[in-house]
Amino acid sequence: MEQAGNSFGFVSSEIDTHMSKNNEWGAVAYLTQSIYGRCTSSTSCTEVGINNKSFITGYGAPAGSDTSASNGTYNTSLGKDASTTGTIYGIYDMSGGAYEYVMGVYNKTIGESGFSSLPDTKYYNNYTETSYTGHALTETKNWYSDVASFIDTSYPWFGRxxxxxxxxxxxxxxxxxxxxxxxxxxxxxxxxxxx
Known part of the structure; x- marks a missing residue:
């Protein structure tokens, strides 16, 4: 898996890199709501701490709060709260900060994406309806008061x-x-x- 001579040492015949797809984001979102994420039992889950301060990584606030909080290093109490697992081993920067485009598109509409054509279908999720159960969309709509606006012909790309x-x-x-x-x-x- 490692090779000298390129930035990260990856062997291109073994590794695939791509922009996150909507279902990949959804899988991580689901895991935050499990015992592998932020739940201590089947009925006790906490929200990932929200970066309400800046586009810069490393900011967070107590879960469910709209209070701006200054940045805390990843291994502090505040830093861990901004992780998908509540530990230093989780994924950071998935709550607040900057919106993240994911490869989830409505009816193969290029819109203002800058693409001349869409990539191979394995690199994006195509949605043909204005609702979808799965991928942490319709079934998790408005959990924790999170914004929920589905894609359509005018606004065909998901941000998460x-x-x-x-x-x-x-x-x-x-x-x-x-x-x-x-x-x-x-x-x-x-x-x-x-x-």
Whole structure:
């Protein structure tokens, strides 16, 4: 899996890198709501701490709070609360901060994404309806008061996680619709997987 001579040492015949798909984000979102995430039992779960302060990584607030809090290193109480597991081993920056574009599109609509054509179908989720059960969408709509706006022909691309100025309405279960245009409130996340 490792090779000298490239930035990360990955062997391209063994590793696939791509922008996060909507169902991949959804899988992580579901795991936050399990005993492998932030639940201590089947009935006791806490929300991932929301970055209500900045687009910069490392900020968080107590779970469910819209109070701005300064950044805390990953291994502090505040830092761990911003992780999907509540520990230093979770995934960070999935709640607030900057919206993250994911590869989830309505009816193969390119919109303002800048694509001349869509990539191979294994790299995106195509939705043909304006609701969908699965991928942490319709079935988790408005959990923890997170924003829930499904994609459509005018706004065909999913953004996940919310924006820092959304306060308590941002969160790992937040999903919203965008035209695909770039902007200072948007980011994305790479995924590295075995081929």
């Amino acid at each position: 996680g919310g924006n820092y100025n959304y306060g308590a309405n941002a969160g790992v279960l937040d999903f919203s619709n965008f035209s695909g245009i770039s902007g200072s409130i948007m980011s994305s996340r790479p995924v590295i997987s075995n081929k």
